Amino acid sequence: LTGLGTYLQFSVPFELMSAPAISLVAQTGWTPVGKHSRLLRQQGASQAKFCAQYLCMVRKSVPRSAWKVPRAASEGESLNYKQAGVDIDAGNELVGRIKKLNPNIGGFSGLYPFGDSYLVAGADGVGTKLKLAFDLDKHDTVGIDLVAMSVNDIVCCGAKPMFFLDYFATGALDVDRAEAVVKGIVEGCRRADCTLMGGETAEMPGFYPDGEYDLGGFAVGSVKQGAVIDGSRIAPGDAVLGLRSSGFHSNGYSLVRKVLELNGISLADPTPWDEGLTFGEALIEPTVVYVPQVLKAIEAADVRGCVHITGGGFPENIPRIVPKGLGTAVDKSSWEVPPVFRWVQEKGKIAEPEMFRTFNMGVGMVLIVARETVDAALEAVPEAFVMGEIIEGEGVRYSE
Secondary structure (H helix, E strand, O other): OOOOOEEEEEEEOHHHOOHHHHHHHHHHOEOOOOOOOOEOOOOOHHHOOOOOOEEEEEEEOOOHHHOOOOOOHHHOOOOOOOOOOOOHHHHHHHHHHHHHHOOOOOOOOEEEEEOOEEEEEEEEOOOOHHHHHHHHOOOOOHHHHHHHHHHHHHHHHOOEEEEEEEEEEEOOOOHHHHHHHHHHHHHHHHHHOOEEEEEEEEEOOOOOOOOOEEEEEEEEEEEEHHHOOOOOOOOOOOEEEEEEOOOOOOOOHHHHHHHHHHOOOOOOOEEOOEEEEEHHHHHHOOOOOOHHHHHHHHHHOOEEEEEEOOOOHHHHHHHHOOOOOEEEEEEHHHOOOOHHHHHHHHHHOOOHHHHHHHOOOOEEEEEEEOHHHHHHHHHHOOOOEEEEEEEEOOOEEEEO
């Protein structure tokens, strides 16, 4: 950066950097001068790696319009989830480390023996979709997302959800806003046919920005020990069925928001695929609760595997349930990818593999069913469709 005014330069350990200095570095994305200057990741200083000493700057009388901010998409480069601030590989590494500490985890949910059954538990949140709720001042649907993310996980092993607990944390309690959130949670529990048992409301002054909050959800269900769906019976030739999503559900919003920002799109702007629909309305659409459909399919057919397509998309989630030595062939022509995904891909110049690794691409739940019971599954769940099959090999392979 040159010609931007006067800067004070100093070298300090990162942990001693002031919040304004960190904010400046995070927002500009660069340390501009000095032989020890380092390129910082645009998603924020907290995720960048530094040397023993760190060069930072204090801005003095420099207008924000003069800052040089990297804009990958506008310069023709492909945008990805990591550039938006979410590192899937780092998340996978953390899961691997946790598995070393506790080898019992790793599935979509945890199972605990209880009589002739298992208690099945899962926990999740809503992620940065909450930012949309704040910006739109619409809080009555994120509770549905909260329930859906947990119950969709625990139903993957065949468990019927029994009850749900929530955690609501905020800096200053806004009773009307909190009530709207809980209304959504109650609705989500109704859709999942489970009970809201209780939860925790934490008011922590100074911890959250004004008007913002965070959510956590915890679902518990049960399944007979002999009825657990764990993927162990999956075999070559089994059919792969899909259940359509309502949109991005509760994953990938950091990248979506980055695409909106780089293209100057407001949540109030109409979408190009439906002028009667705003971007805000399209993006706040709640996650589908798949519990009724999955349980119907399990009752009617030989369901050998169930996959909730969340963070990591197809290639990170489907292999979690498929035995080693087997892969999944997915026919991308078997369903129409909703236009909101293609718009994000085009405007963010996002590569196709990155799209399938970040988003659900219009398929929020995958069922792996014995070939001879496919018709029974489709009769029980008419909205399902055949999207592929299990093959010899590894990973996920796509065809058009």
